Structures are given as C-alpha cells and as structure tokens.
Amino acid sequence: MLAMNKYKILGTAVITIAASVVFTSCKDKRSTGWEYAPNMYEHIAYDPDQKNPNFKDGKTAQVPPAGTIPVGFVKFDYPNTKEGYEQASLEVKNPLAMTTQNMTDGKALFTTFCSPCHGVSGKADGTVVAHGFPAPPSYSTGQSSRGGAMKDLTDGKIYHTITYGLNNMGSYASQLAPEERWKVVMYVHHLQTL
Numbered sequence: 001m002l003a004m005n006k007y008k009i010l011g012t013a014v015i016t017i018a019a020s021v022v023f024t025s026c027k028d029k030r031s032t033g034w035e036y037a038p039n040m041y042e043h044i045a046y047d048p049d050q051k052n053p054n055f056k057d058g059k060t061a062q063v064p065p066a067g068t069i070p071v072g073f074v075k076f077d078y079p080n081t082k083e084g085y086e087q088a089s090l091e092v093k094n095p096l097a098m099t100t101q102n103m104t105d106g107k108a109l110f111t112t113f114c115s116p117c118h119g120v121s122g123k124a125d126g127t128v129v130a131h132g133f134p135a136p137p138s139y140s141t142g143q144s145s146r147g148g149a150m151k152d153l154t155d156g157k158i159y160h161t162i163t164y165g166l167n168n169m170g171s172y173a174s175q176l177a178p179e180e181r182w183k184v185v186m187y188v189h190h191l192q193t194l
C-alpha cells in the first residue's frame, strides 16, 4: 500500500515537473511567456510614443500650447541681464509676511544652500571659501560686483541672484521653490544688518 503511494507521489511529481518545463520553456528566449490579463499590456489608450491620428502632427505626446504654465507655477518675468536685475529691484517685493516661522525656515535653507560659501554669518567665511573657492562679498560690509553696497541689496536683486546665479555662483532655481527663495531673501536681509 505504502509502496503504491510512493510511486503515485513520484509519478505526480514527475508529471508536474515535466508540465512546468513544457509550459515555461519558450522558443523565443526574450518572450515573457503567457500573459495574464493581456489587456493590461495591450490597452486601448495610446502610448506616448505611439502614432496618433487624432492630432494634426500624428503624435500622441503633445507639447503644451505656447504661453501655458503648469498649475501653481510662479512666473518671474525678469531676464538674466543687468536690466532684468535692476527692473526686478524696482518692482518685486517679498510676498511673504515677516514671521518667526518664515525666518526660521529661511535660516535653515540658507544654512544648507548658501552658507558653504557665504558663511553662516553671511561674511563669506564658509567652508568652501576656507578651501580656496573665490570668496563672495560680505552681505553686511561688501560691495556688489554689479554696483552698490551688499547691505543695500533689495528683495528683487537677491531673488534675481538666487534664481539665475551670478558668475561663480550657480542658479538655485532647481533647488529652491519660489516660496523657499523668498524665505531665504528674508534671512539674507537679516544677515545684511550684522
């Protein structure tokens, strides 16, 4: 009886293994085999790289119409030129209220992104400068390379600088969202008084 069972178990195992070998081996090595729920692969929606007769240019991936901006995008319509910088200085004001929270956030962002060069006190005593990077002018006592004292830099000038960078200083537009930039501007004003 036991011997019979042994053969049955062995037989079943052999059949199962043989069946799975047959089912899983494919002629084409790159084939993914049987597709479960194939309409997840062959869906009716167009893939972005597929031809599409519904659009004039025949492409599925359409570019947004000229002049459109993403929801929530904040425009800064001042070019990266001396004129744009001066214009921003006259017209742009920090939209954020001077609160302890904004100031605290500004300090944290400044410490992370700006202090390596400008120093925690804004006097160009950052660690990168200590290692030989050209020192920026001090916010409180230096002169801007674009004219005027650093302590007189306006909201617009500082925001313009963070957005575009200046010479050895890179742009921080991809690291800091507009609201974060304004928090940093607020904190730079504090450093100008030190």
Ligand code: HEC
Pocket (backbone or CB within 6 Å): 110, 113, 114, 115, 116, 117, 118, 128, 134, 135, 136, 137, 143, 144, 145, 146, 153, 157, 158, 161, 162, 166, 167, 168, 169, 170, 172, 184, 185, 188
């Ligand atoms: C890699 C070093 C470095 C970092 C990091 C850096 N800066 Fe600068 N920054 C400079 C240098 C160098 C200058 C002087 C550029 C010049 O005048 O040629 C400068 C100049 C400035 C000026 C003066 C602009 C003007 O009109 O004269 C401001 C304002 C400023 N930085 C703000 C910031 C803020 C805010 C951050 C952080 C978001 C920051 N910087 C990060 C190096 C840096």
